[in-house]
Structures are given as structure tokens and as C-alpha cells.
Amino acid sequence: MAVDVSPRAAAIARLNAVRCGVGERVTVVEGDGDWYPSALREHDGTLAGVVSNPPYIPSATLATLQAEVRRHEPGLALDGGDVDGMRDLTAIARGAARALREGGLVALETGGGEQPAKVAALLEEGGAFVDVRVVADLAGIARHVVGVRSDAPPPKE
Numbered sequence: 001m002a003v004d005v006s007p008r009a010a011a012i013a014r015l016n017a018v019r020c021g022v023g024e025r026v027t028v029v030e031g032d033g034d035w036y037p038s039a040l041r042e043h044d045g046t047l048a049g050v051v052s053n054p055p056y057i058p059s060a061t062l063a064t065l066q067a068e069v070r071r072h073e074p075g076l077a078l079d080g081g082d083v084d085g086m087r088d089l090t091a092i093a094r095g096a097a098r099a100l101r102e103g104g105l106v107a108l109e110t111g112g113g114e115q116p117a118k119v120a121a122l123l124e125e126g127g128a129f130v131d132v133r134v135v136a137d138l139a140g141i142a143r144h145v146v147g148v149r150s151d152a153p154p155p156k157e
Contacts, residue, residue, distance in 0.1 A: 001047075003040060005031035006076050035088060036095040043099065050096040053109040054088035056080040085111055089119050097128035100149040107146045119145040127152040 002017075004010045010030045017026040029039045035054070057065070057078045065078070081087030089108060096106040106123065110116050116134040123129040129147035137143040 001040065001043070002026060002028045003031050003035060003037070004028070005033055005035065006074065008074075009077070035091045036099065040099065045098070046101050047099045047104055048101065049105045049107070050092065050100060051105075051107045052092050054080070054092055056085045056089055056109070056111040056115060058083055058085040061085075080111070084114070084118070086115065086118060089115065090122060093119055093122040097123075097126075097149070102149055102151045104149040105146065106149070107144060109144055112141045112143045116142050116145050120147075123147040 002010075002013050004013060007030050010028050013026075013028045014023070017023045017028065029037055031037045035052075055076065055078050057080050059079050059081055060083065062070070062075065062079060069078070080089065089110060092108060093106070096104075100106060106129065108119055110119055120132050120134055123132045123145065124147075127150055130150045132145065132147035134142045135144040135146060
């Protein structure tokens with residue numbers, strides 16, 4: 001399953017799945033502004049993995065991005081909202097606690113800086129995840145956060 005909040009990105013994902021010969025095995029779901037839309041909720045507690053490279057750039061810093069990034073990437077794919085860019089990372093981390101089965105893997109890309117520690121703390125909150133760790137990218141920047149869904153009950157909404 002693939003989820004995107006952008007209808008255009010979802011359409012491109014469907015096309016790419018067909019072009020790669022996996023169109024019958026990949027279900028693309030539009031998020032309607034929500035990273036865990038109702039179409040995905042029926043799978044709560046059953047998913048083996050959640051992997052995401054969500055928008056994580058703070059809204060106030062979008063104008064400072066390199067010109068080629070601003071020209072070619074849609075704002076929706078970049079804008080993580082708020083002062084710290086954590087809006088979508090928070091939604092996905094919390095949703096993963098509900099969506100994943102015991103032993104399921106979550107892997108999130110962040111913007112580096114303080115975000116990896118904040119995401120790791122979200123994952124560890126309430127004991128939902130174990131073996132939470134921050135992983136550096138190829139440039140040595142602490143950027144990715146991974147964790148394994150524990151057997152603790154999912155958090156209440």
C-alpha cells in the first residue's frame with residue numbers, strides 16, 4: 001500500500017506501479033489531507049511496515065531552499081508546517097503505533113538537526129516502539145529514525 005496526500009502524486013504512483021509491473025500488487029490510497037485515511041484504518045494493527053519520507057521542512061524556511069528545489073518540488077511535498085517542520089512526522093509516527101502489528105517496522109526520514117531526537121521520543125512515547133534508533137545518512141547526518149512496534153497496546157486517540 002502506498003499513501004500520499006497529493007492526488008497528483010497518488011496518480012503518478014499508480015502509473016509507476018503499472019510501468020514497473022506491480023500495478024496489481026500495489027494499492028495507492030489518497031490521504032485526503034490525512035496520512036491515515038479511512039481506507040487505511042481498516043488495516044490497523046496488521047501492517048508489517050510503515051516507511052515514509054514526509055514533508056519535514058519548517059514552513060518559515062521554505063523560501064531559503066535552493067532555487068532548483070523550490071522550482072521543481074511541489075510545496076506540499078516539502079512543507080512540514082509549524083516552526084519545527086514536525087507536523088507530518090508527528091502524524092505518521094502516531095499513526096504507525098496504531099497501524100503496525102507487533103514486530104512491525106517504522107522508518108522515517110527527517111530533516112536532521114533536532115527532528116530525529118523528537119521523532120524518536122514520539123515513537124518511544126507510551127512504550128509503543130522498542131529498539132528505536134537514529135540512523136545517519138550516507139553523508140553522516142543523523143536523519144533517519146527506525147523502531148519496532150512493541151506488544152504494548154496501541155495508544156488511545
